[in-house]
Amino acid sequence: MLNLITQRVVLSLVTLLIVSVIIFVSTEVLPGDVATAILGREASPARLAALREQLGLDRPAFDRYLEWLGGALRGEFGMSLARRNTAVGQLIAERLRNTVLLSAVAAATGLPLSLALGVIAGLLRDRVPDVLISTIALIGMSLPEFVIGSVLILTFGVLWALLPAVTVVPPDAPLDVLLPNLVLPAVTLIIVMVAYILRMVRSSLIEALASDYVQMATLKGLSRPRVVLLHALPNALLPTINAVALTVAWLIGGVVVVETVFNFPGIGRLMVTAVEDRDLPLVQALGLLGAALYIAINLGADLLTLWLSPRLRARLLQM
Amino acid sequence: MDATIIARYTTDGSSLREVWRTFRHSTAALLGAIILVLHLVVALAAPLLAPHSPTAINPELALAAPSWEHPFGNDRFGRDLLSRVLPGGRIALAISLAGAALSVVLGGFVGVMFGYLGGLADEAAMRIVDALISIPGLLLLLVIVTGLGSGYAVILLAMVLSYAPGVARVARAAAHEFVPRDFITAARARGESPLTVVMRELWPNVLDVLLVEFAMRASWIALAVSGLSFLGFGVNPPTPDWGLMIAENRSMLALAPWGVVFPILAIGSLVVALNLVADGIARALGLDRSR
Secondary structure: OHHHHHHHHHHHHHHHHHHHHHHHHHHHHOOOOHHHHHHOOOOOHHHHHHHHHHHOOOOOHHHHHHHHHHHHHOOOOOEOOOOOOOEHHHHHHHHHHHHHHHHHHHHHHHHHHHHHHHHHHHHOOOOHHHHHHHHHHHHHHHOOHHHHHHHHHHHHHHHOOOOOOOOOOOOOOOHHHHHHHHHHHHHHHHHHHHHHHHHHHHHHHHHHHOOHHHHHHHHOOOOHHHHHHHHHHHHHHHHHHHHHHHHHHHHHHHHHHHHHHHOOOOHHHHHHHHHHOOOHHHHHHHHHHHHHHHHHHHHHHHHHHHHHOHHHHHHHHHO | OOOOOOOEOOOOOOOHHHHHHHHHOOHHHHHHHHHHHHHHHHHHHHHHHOOOOOOOOOHHHOOOOOOOOOOOOEOOOOOEHHHHHOOOOHHHHHHHHHHHHHHHHHHHHHHHHHHHHOHHHHHHHHHHHHHHHHOOHHHHHHHHHHHHOOOHHHHHHHHHHHHHHHHHHHHHHHHHHHOOOHHHHHHHHOOOOHHHHHHHHHHHHHHHHHHHHHHHHHHHHHHHHHHHHHHOOOOOOOOOOHHHHHHHHHHHOOOOOHHHHHHHHHHHHHHHHHHHHHHHHHHHHOEOOOO
16 A cells, blocks of 8 residues: 555656656747847847856756756746746745635635535436536536636626726735635636536436446335435545546636636736746746646545545555 | 546447437437537638628727627727627637647547557656646646747647647547457457557547547637637737637626627537537447546
8 A cells, every 4th residue: 555655656756757848848948948038039149149158048958957957846946037036936925825725715615516516416317407507517617717707707896896806906915805806716716617527426426326236225225315325425426536636636727817817916827927928937837836736636636536445445456 | 647537338339320310319419519510610601701801990880889780799999790700710610620630639549559558658658648637728838838939830739739648548548448358369469560450450449439539629629729819829819719809808898798798609609519519429429428
């Protein structure tokens, strides 16, 4: 068992290492280097050459990668290109709290909600509540996040001015000032997230309800709630742990658009600004951070699944 | 990390005709197919259908409400919104169909090939696949756009790099089901090369899974392209594009909601249609689509 955990952790680290290579290669080795990004395309060759030397860009790509990776391991990502004299780490640290808060609120509300709706839809398959829930879920997953966000702004920010339409507070605003600005972005994330997860919960519950062990439990004369709660649900939810982790990890990408729609001062909004400014060190750091979070969440889900299912544990141990 | 393994029930011997028979008995799937065909026809025929030029500016009509002359109203430059909505899906549709096709062919081949080969090569390939999957959707797209600049070819490449790895995982899992079977062992015993085994024996058997992947990835890519356009890294103005139109007209939401409502209905109906078709094919093939 301990071996298995070590193996999973090592695999995750290897994956993260490959991610760092992909990010570095796609941003730095390809044409259009950092010097051109800073000085613009019309800069004279002499000035470009001087800046390349100053930034160390004339050295081999592999050396620069090792140096970047070494810095990343120590949590140092260099200075921002667009905002001189500001470290990339500082820019991220200022906004990380806001994004974590936003995702945590969305996940903490969205997960129970999608489980409840998924179970209702699964139990009442093809009846009115299920058709209603499934149709709304289909629409929810078919509309881009920025559309849902814009509709929410129009409804609750403009027509019925209950909440701030867009955030105007600085990234380091105290919590009580920030909180009203968090509601609409969080609701947007919840709508998309619930749409995806409830569909998964619904279909794995339907599958579990059709299984032999559930029929057996029913034939034994157990009550319906007992059959559902103790026999069908635990088995239906196990395969959804990974899917839920994937969806929560999707939040990391989803916040980019949602934070932009609401001008919410988090790392998603920061990513968009960084791409607009071609601020390479910042883009690299945020890409790596997003991937690290994703890998960590997946690893957690894998280990949780292993811990919860003795059968899977036994099968993996034999491998 | 095998979150993308699919539950399979019965797929053996399902001919395309049988699949179609089940498919068309589902009202939802048929509705999706009809909407999708309509979208394709409109996208192709847009220049013929549009009553006005999509880019002609007319300050007198700025933010004008829908009228007989301009059924969808006008945007803040007085451009006719109907003439902009009609061709507004062309680029997103083209990139999503091409991107999904390339993702399915490339990802499918890589997945089946390494699933068959197994061993160290498979391990190495899957690490790269995992790494690409690990950079959450939009972040990978943005990293690539930062490095290569935005342009339709770059966006297409970015979409394939983002979505082919997921297909590879699914195709590999599907191939694993057939690798231990007798007909594969027989092919190997005949001395067939791995490429022949993959193309002639395995590929036809995973095609049904790949068909579902195609419809599903196409809907995701359509959403991703509109997201990129919304953020300003996709289609450039003044080219009409739904995502871009929503971004452009969003600030006038309260004054002229028609500038946003019609592009929303257009993109929403396209993605709903793709999802319904994907659900329909999956059900007809006996594959569980949700994961």
